[in-house]
Amino acid sequence: MPELPEVEVVRRGLERFVQGREVAAVSVLHPRAIRRQPAGAGDFAARLTGTRIESVRRRGKYLYLPLDSGEAVLAHLGMSGQLLMAPTETEPEPHLRIRVGFTDGDPELRFVDQRTFGGMAIEKTVLDPVAGQPLPVSIAHIARDPFDPLFDDAEFARRLRRRHTGIKRALLDQSLISGVGNIYADEALWRARLHYARPTETLTRPAIERLLAAVREVMAAALVQGGTSFDSLYVNVNGESGYFDRSLAVYGRQDEPCPRCGAPVRREAFMNRSSYTCPTCQPRPRRGRW
DNA sequence: CAAGGTACCTGTTAGC
């Protein structure tokens, strides 16, 4: 379940089910799931076993679990990862990659990942220079998300306007703003009536504020619905799908009418993926004029 | 150094 609302749904589930618990046993069933652990599966298991999970935090689309050892579990769902809570006796899922058992018994934590783009690692932490909170070393470059109280709109606007790229590329750049992926980028741009190729350096400060407001609105609405799921791949810790796909205006709706003006939604290939836009609400920017 | 393309995987679906 990959973008901010889906990852936040998982974070809340984990917080409820694993915070404060002590790890009793770890098994790694697929090496790719711990490929960010340089010393391998044995090191991963050794550094996790016997520790207590202090909290469940999120930076953009990354989850991290500070441990009483001073290190933290880092987890990313990639394109198809799931973190599920399941009774130990439950039959293993076909793509089960990692199991984490606890000293107090059920439920155990399972990392399931069909496409293996996701993974977990145990890392040392560094203190976030602004918040003073520990952060796994490898995600120190990930920007704050737009719901983070320390997200700085003015600083974002300054950095955005210094870029020389299209607005969607910038929205997907996790070192500039985190948590936004292909679905919510398209939905937010539609709400803000901006074309994905609009040059960042031409955006006015009010336009950037409208865009940030749109990003926040669409992701907040998705979170209330439990996130977006097109199939059973994107689920919460109990394996349940969210309902926000029913509220999407343009994403995945090629040839369907724009909810605002009725024009058929167009789909274009962009950045090796799909972009959905309304051809009349989001006209393509022209050189020298937008 | 910034920007953009490509690689990494497996499964599903559309089209022939």
Add this chain to the structure above:
DNA sequence: TGCTAACAGGTACCTT
């Protein structure tokens, strides 16, 4: 029916 190609929500790394 069976094969093939296209496509899927992300990030890291390489080249320019």
